[in-house]
Amino acid sequence: MARYLITGIAGFIGSTLAHALVKQGHEVAGIDNLSTGSLDNLADIRHQISFEQMDLQDVAGVKSACGGIDFILHQGAVASVPRSVKDPLGSHESNVNGTLNLLIAARDAKVRRIVYAASSSAYGDQPTQPKQEDMPPLPLSPYAVQKLTCEYYIQSFFLAYGLEGICLRYFNIFGPRQAADSPYSGVIAQFTYKMMARETPTIFGDGLTSRDFNYVDNAVSANLQACLAPSAVATGRVFNIGTGKSHTLNEVYFAIAGHLGFTGKPNYGPPREGDIKHSLADINRATKELGYQPKAGFHEGLGKTVAWYLAEREKSPVAVVQR
Numbered sequence: 001m002a003r004y005l006i007t008g009i010a011g012f013i014g015s016t017l018a019h020a021l022v023k024q025g026h027e028v029a030g031i032d033n034l035s036t037g038s039l040d041n042l043a044d045i046r047h048q049i050s051f052e053q054m055d056l057q058d059v060a061g062v063k064s065a066c067g068g069i070d071f072i073l074h075q076g077a078v079a080s081v082p083r084s085v086k087d088p089l090g091s092h093e094s095n096v097n098g099t100l101n102l103l104i105a106a107r108d109a110k111v112r113r114i115v116y117a118a119s120s121s122a123y124g125d126q127p128t129q130p131k132q133e134d135m136p137p138l139p140l141s142p143y144a145v146q147k148l149t150c151e152y153y154i155q156s157f158f159l160a161y162g163l164e165g166i167c168l169r170y171f172n173i174f175g176p177r178q179a180a181d182s183p184y185s186g187v188i189a190q191f192t193y194k195m196m197a198r199e200t201p202t203i204f205g206d207g208l209t210s211r212d213f214n215y216v217d218n219a220v221s222a223n224l225q226a227c228l229a230p231s232a233v234a235t236g237r238v239f240n241i242g243t244g245k246s247h248t249l250n251e252v253y254f255a256i257a258g259h260l261g262f263t264g265k266p267n268y269g270p271p272r273e274g275d276i277k278h279s280l281a282d283i284n285r286a287t288k289e290l291g292y293q294p295k296a297g298f299h300e301g302l303g304k305t306v307a308w309y310l311a312e313r314e315k316s317p318v319a320v321v322q323r
Contacts, residue, residue: 001025001026001027002026002027002071003026003027003029003068003070003071004021004026004028004069004070004071004072005029005030005031005065005066005069005073005111006018006021006028006030006073007030007031007032007056007073007074007075007102008031008032008074008076008077008117009028009030009031009037009042009049009075010034010037010038010039010041010042011032011036011037011076012037012041012173012175012177012178012179013075013117013173013216013219013220014030014032014037014073014076015037015041015042015177016175016177016216016217016219016220017075017220018030018042018045018049019044020220020224021224022048022049028048028049028050029050029051029052029065029069030042030049030050030051031051031053031056031061031062031065031076032051032054032076033053033054033056033076034053035078036079036179038179039051041177052065055094056076056094056097056099056101056102057093057094057097057098057101058101059105062101062102062105063104063105063109065105066102066105066106066109066111067109068109069106069109069111070111070112070113071111071112071113071114071115071227072113072114072115073115073117073223073227074099074114074116074117075117076098077094077095077098077117077147078090078091078094078095078143079143080143081121081141081143081144081272081273081275082272082273083143084141084146085141085273091142091143091146092142092146095143095146095147096146096149096150096153099150099153100153103153103154103157103163106157107157107163111163112164113163113164113165113226113227114163114164115165115168115226115227116150116151116165116167117168118147118148118150118238119144119147119148119169119170120169120170120172120240120242121139121141121143121144121147122137122138122139122144122147122148122151122169123135123138123276124137124138124139124144124276125138125140126138127278129246129278130280130281131240131279131282132240132285133237133238133239133240133282140276151236151238155237156236157236158236159236164231164234164235165234165235165236166226166233166234166236166237166239167236167238167239168219168222168226168241168286169238169239169240169241169281170214170219170241170242171211171212171213171214171241171242171243171279172187172211172212172214172279173214173215173216173218174186174188174189174213174214174215174216174301174302174305175215175216175217175304175305175308176216176305176308176309177216177308178305180192180193180194187211187249187252188213188256188302188305191252191253192256192305192306192309195256195260195262195264196310196313198262200264200265200266200267201253201267202266202267202269203249203266203267203269204249204269204270204272204275205249205268205269205270205272205275206268207248207249207250207253207266207268208248208249208250209249209271209275209277209278210246210248210249210277210278210279210280211246211247211249211278211279212242212243212244212246212279212280213246213247213252213298213301213302214241214294214301215295215296215297215298215300215302215304215305216301217296218241218243218292218294218296218301219241221292221293222239222286222290225290226239226290229290229291233289233290239285239286239289239290239292240281240283240285240286241281241283241286242280242281242283243281243283243294243298244280244281245280245297245298246278246279246280247298250266255299255302256302259302259303259306260306
């Protein structure tokens with residue numbers, strides 16, 4: 001069994017990765033500054049993992065955390081386009097400087113490989129669909145620039161130091177444990193929580209904005225496959241992680257409403273600053289070189305997600321709404 005370090009382990013994707021690795025019998029360590037993550041996400045496996053509350057800008061702490069680690073799954077980030085627009089310096093320090101600290105520590109600890117949670121926001125609002133990894137990037141927000149910068153850092157650390165790294169450009173991931181106040185890629189959580197409270201969600205824009213919504217189990221499998229891919233693949237290369245299908249926000253709204261028996265018509269507001277209009281992944285490279293195949297489609301994943309939120313509400317009505 002291998003030793004894994006997950007950054008952002010208390011977050012939505014990080015905690016899902018932790019559960020999967022524990023189930024497989026691996027040794028799991030994690031760090032998280034808990035600015036957006038919650039230890040509630042790890043409650044049922046807390047005794048089976050090693051956890052430290054830590055910021056990625058803690059150079060000494062990150063260095064210590066990397067000791068003896070085989071694989072790093074780097075999920076930790078300030079994952080917010082609007083926040084990066086409002087505070088570009090603050091998000092840069094967390095996303096770029098934090099990643100650089102981690103790479104230096106991983107290099108010095110002789111970590112075998114780092115798998116980085118990159119972002120499809122690197123493509124910007126280019127009209128060409130689907131997005132292919134060889135397309136020139138066109139980031140529209142400071143967040144997108146930061147995530148792209150970290151891809152380049154990972155590529156350079158392979159070229160300069162031989163540290164293997166794979167960049168997984170996530171398209172819009174959703175699933176259980178995603179909090180309603182997630183400012184990025186959290187529209188499914190936001191809509192579901194609002195409708196459960198019998199409140200009408202707001203769609204930013206005309207509702208025709210489309211995304212490649214990807215159930216979280218698919219992203220988990222991509223990360224684990226990236227760890228096991230041949231070394232020739234793990235050379236700072238980029239892979240799209242989506243489904244190859246897109247859905248509009250209007251479709252998402254009414255699909256969730258159908259699951260919950262919600263009959264209210266959506267409210268519409270102005271588009272969010274820095275958002276792109278359409279996003280769809282070409283996953284051929286990931287399929288061919290990583291063996292990646294989406295395990296769950298949009299509607300299957302949505303059904304599981306809504307069911308989880310409903311179950312959580314039954315267990316703790318107030319906590320679910322406020323998380």
